[in-house]
Structures are given as structure tokens and as C-alpha cells.
Amino acid sequence: MELTTVWFTLIAVLWIGYFTLEGFDFGVGMLLPVLAKDDRERRVLLNTIGPVWDGNEVWLLVAGGATFAAFPEWYATLFSGFYLPLLLILLALIVRGLAFEYRAKRDDDTWRARWDVAIVVGSFVPALLWGVAFANILRGVPIDADMEYVGGFFNLLNPYALVGGLTTLSLFLTHGAMFLALKTDGPVRERAGALAVRLGAVAAVLAVVFLGWTQATTGTLASAVAFVVAAATLLAGLGAALVRREGWAFLGTFAAIAAGVAGLFLALFPDVMPTSLADGVGLTTTNAAATSYTLGIMTVVAVVFTPVVLLYQGWTYWVFRKRIATHHIPEPAAAPEPAPQA
Template sequence: MFGLELTTVWFVLIAVLWIGYFALEGFDFGVGMLVPVLARDETERRVMINTVGPVWDGNEVWLLVAGGATFAAFPEWYATLFSGFYLPLLLIIVALILRNLSFEYRHKGDTAAWRARWDAALIGGSFLTAFLWGVAFANIVAGVPIDADKEFTGNLFTLLNPFGLLGGVVLVLLFLTHGAMFVALKTDGEIRHRARALAVRIGLAAAVVAVVFLVWTQVQTGSVGSAVAFVVAAVCLLAGIGAAAAGREGWAFLGTFLTIALAVGGLFLALFPDVMPSTTSAAFSLTTTNAAATPYTLEIMTWVAVAFTPIVIGYQTWTYWVFRKRISTHHIPTADLAAARG
């Protein structure tokens, strides 16, 4: 019985890790996609990149821990997911690598062509990752063909169904809105005002598409808990858009943060107690019990999580506090500007 309880605990913990990843990494994906839209020159591009420069790598820790926790707590889920979704997950890893390299190497060259290539890696990597995560999670929740041996029997085109593609579009739009809110919160001057206005426009489009997706999810596989989460997520998004229109960037960013957190949480509520439903037969679905590790493994993991999770959260909170101030074009050193123009 204790083991069964721990399977639910670890399902919740993995949901929290994915919520943290999407709510935090979501805004720096959004910033990456918005570089060619909001920045009018090299100085403003530097400002935008610097808004996420101190935190993007810390945000990705949530992904690494979520993947590791899934491997240890639900090995059958991990095996089916990572073998069946091999190609899209490989594309996500490649996109993340290119995106992360852009942060490290963009400033190491002095030519406009060099910076343009790394900007393309940042923009493309951010967009592709956001879109494919949306496709992947939509399919996980809706279900995929899994046989009696717990093996995925579909292919890449199985995942590129209308529901999956809509999930990808929703996540891109939410991340764009979240990123624009973050730029408005973290910058000053003209770029701040452009970001705030853009956040309102993209946010309205995101609200329409997200409502369609969440209603579709609820009809297909929802629960009472997911319905509540989805409704509150929609309210938070509208409140965030309203706050942005009123010039309240802090509240606006909180609105999109809660929107993503509640929407992802609602997807996990719709999924539970399955971890990967089978469209072939309900008897073949992976659940929190038949996909879980041994009770002893879960018990050890729980003690490790209790010890180290507060440390990780505390450190990341401290990082955000240290880099909390706004930045603008006058914070870019003059020597750097001269090199950029050269």
C-alpha cells in the first residue's frame, strides 16, 4: 500500500517538475522567438538576450530533473516514451543544443554574419522546441498506439495529428505571450512598450486557440480537477492580458506564469492515473502502478527529493532576486556597441 501511495506522490512530483520547466523556460523560449520581432537593432537584441542570460541554464535544470525522475520512478513510462517519441525528442535535443550554443558563442564573433547565424539558431531552436513539446504532451494526454508489450507502435506521422499539432501551436503562442510579458517586465525604454503592446495582441490570439485546445482535451479525457484547472488558467490569461494593457507588467507576467502552470497541471490531472494511455486497448495503457519502479526505489528517491529540492529551489530563487532589475540600451557598454557596429 505504501508503494502505491508513493507512485501517486511521484506522479505529482514529476508534474510539478514539468510545470516548473514550462512556466520558467517558457518565457526564455518566448524571448528567443521574439528577438527578430521586438529588437530593432543590435543593441536591442543584446538587451533582449541579456534579460534571460543569467537564468536560462538554471531553467533547464527542471527538464533534466524531470527526465531523471521519470527514468527512476517510472522506468516503463520512460522506456515507452523515449523509444516511441525518439525522433521528436531527438529534434528537441538538437534544437536545445543549438539554442544554448547561441547564448555562449554569439558574442565571440565581431561580424554581423556571425551574430546573424547564432540569432537564427536561437530563434529556430526556441520555436522548434516549443512546438515539439506541445505536440508531444498533447499526444501523451490523448493517448498513442501501445501494444501488449508496452511498445509504441506508431511513427512520427502518428504524432502529427490535428490534436497534437494544435497542442504545438498553443504552446508556441503561450510562450510568445509569456516571453513578451517578461521582456516588458525586465526592460525599459521603447522595447518595453513594444513588448507590452505585443503581449496583449499575441495573448488574445493565444487565449482563443488555448480555449479550443483545452475544451477539446476536457471532452476527450478530462476530469473534474482538470476542468477547474483549465477554467482558472483561462481566467489568469485574460487577467494577465488586462494587466499588460494597463501597464502592470509584474501582474501581467504573473498571469501568464499561472496560466502555463495551471494548464500543464490540468493536463496531468486529465492524464491521471494513466501516464501514457493506449489507443489500441485500455488494457495496454501505462499507469502509475504498472509503470512504476519498486517501492524501495521510490522510498529512497523520496528521501533524496526531500533533502535536495529545497536547496535547488532556494538557489534558483536567489538567482532571480540578484538579477531582478530592469535593463535597457544604456546598460550595454559603449565598447561593445562599437564592436557590434563594426
């Protein structure tokens, strides 16, 4: 196997890791005002992802760095052509991270409510725009003979891309609800389990439309197999949720997202960013790749450090595997009594 194919595959794996892991904490963030009835329940939801959300974002950083090093032409065209949506995603992630850190800095309901809005918006924007971005990559964008993006922002807002955005949004909401049903107890668990089934039904319809559309336009036999696996595991997850088998339900949405993303990359290969112009030149794993020497060094680094990162992140999830309920959340500390006047 050529090193360009190896690195295309590794980048696909990194995006699968990002969407399956960050996907559920996007879902938790968006469901904050829906499933939590008071501040203690909101703290339960946030504590389910508190130990892992920043680790989940590492997958995005590594995917971006790997793209920059392995396929610099792809990275340059992607970030210039998709500058505005990627900037909006970056700003949303920054605001979301600040909200997680600053929400508890003051014992004030208004203060916390404002940061809660930031968490919801900071989760919603990437959940929607990542689907829009990936759909446009698959569909093809205006790239000229010099391999430069020559379109505008509104080229990205087409029906296929919007369906892609709604698909990732609904899948992440379902994935987040499944995760909360698995990680919480009491009333939050009941609400999350019931909502997961309803959200999953919507996600299933959107996923069938989007993946079917993708298969009809750019699909291959391999992508068709992956899409069938995605549909089957999503339905299996919904069935498990109906009988309150939360672990299997979460694995179902996890596998569905993983198989769906794998199918998108299989449909894309060997392109990395096709052109929609008749006289344009699309980017492929060959003409967008770095030198063989660079790819060789990167491969050695990846072989050494990837298992270490996977082991560490797996250990983190194992340590924080238990359920959380409101009785685990301490009452806010009482304000100190004012000192008596002399």
C-alpha cells in the first residue's frame, strides 16, 4: 500500500474518532436546556463529559495537523475555500471551552445561564457545520486549474450540504442522548432514554436520505457496504434503547457514526477535494500529497505515539465510567456570614 493511501486512511480514522467521541459531547451540550430541569441536573449533564470533552477535541487537532503535513495542497485549499465556516466552528469551540471553565466561577444564576447558552450554541454550530463542510467536499467545489478555490461562501449552502448538516446535527443529538442514558441515573436517565428514541427516528430518516444521495452521486461498492452497516447499527441502537439496554444503544450510535464517516471517505477516495468545474483540477491523494520522505518520517512517528494516545484516552474513559446522579452533586457552598461591626 502506498504511503499516500496509508495517510488518507489514517486521516479518515482520526475523523471517525473525532465524530464518534466529540459527537456525543456536542449532543450533551445541545441537550442541556432540554433534559435538565434545574442547576443540579445541568451539573450532572456537564459532569458526564467534564473529564473527556477536551481529550475528544485532540482528535480534531491531530486530524488537522496530519492533513497539513501529509496533504498540504488539500489543507491549503480547504482552509482558504472554507475559511468562514471553519472560522465559525473555531469560534464556537473556543466559546464552548470557555463556558465549561468559567460557568462555575461565580455562584450567580444569571452568570451560569449565560454560559449555558454559550455551551448550547458552541455545541450546535460545529454539529451543523461539520456536516455542511464534509458534504461539500464530497459534492465537489469550484477549484480551478491552479488547484485554488474560486467559489464563495454561498456556494457551500446547497441542498445536499444542508441535508448533510442536519444529518450530523440529528445524529450527534441522538448520540448525546444515548450517552446520557448510559452515564446518568434517576430522572435524567429516564428523560434521556425516551428522547434518544425520538431523536433517533429523525436521525435515521435524515441519514438514509443523505447517505443514499451520496451513494447515488459518488458512491462505490465499499461505501455502499459501509452505509448499510451504518443504517443497521443505528436501527439496532434504537432497538436497544427501546428495551433500556443503554450500553448497547450507545454502541449502536457509535458504530453508526463510525461506519457512516468511513463510508464518506470510501466514497471520496482517491479524491480528497474534487472540483465542480469542467476545466478545473481536483485534488487527489497523489497531487495533493507531501513528499515520500515526509510521509515516511510521519509514519514512524504515528506508529510510535498513536498506541500511547489510545491507551491513555481509553484509561480516562475507564476511570470515569460510573453513572452520575443528582445526589453526587454537592450543594453550593453557603456565603460566609458578614463580620460583626465593632
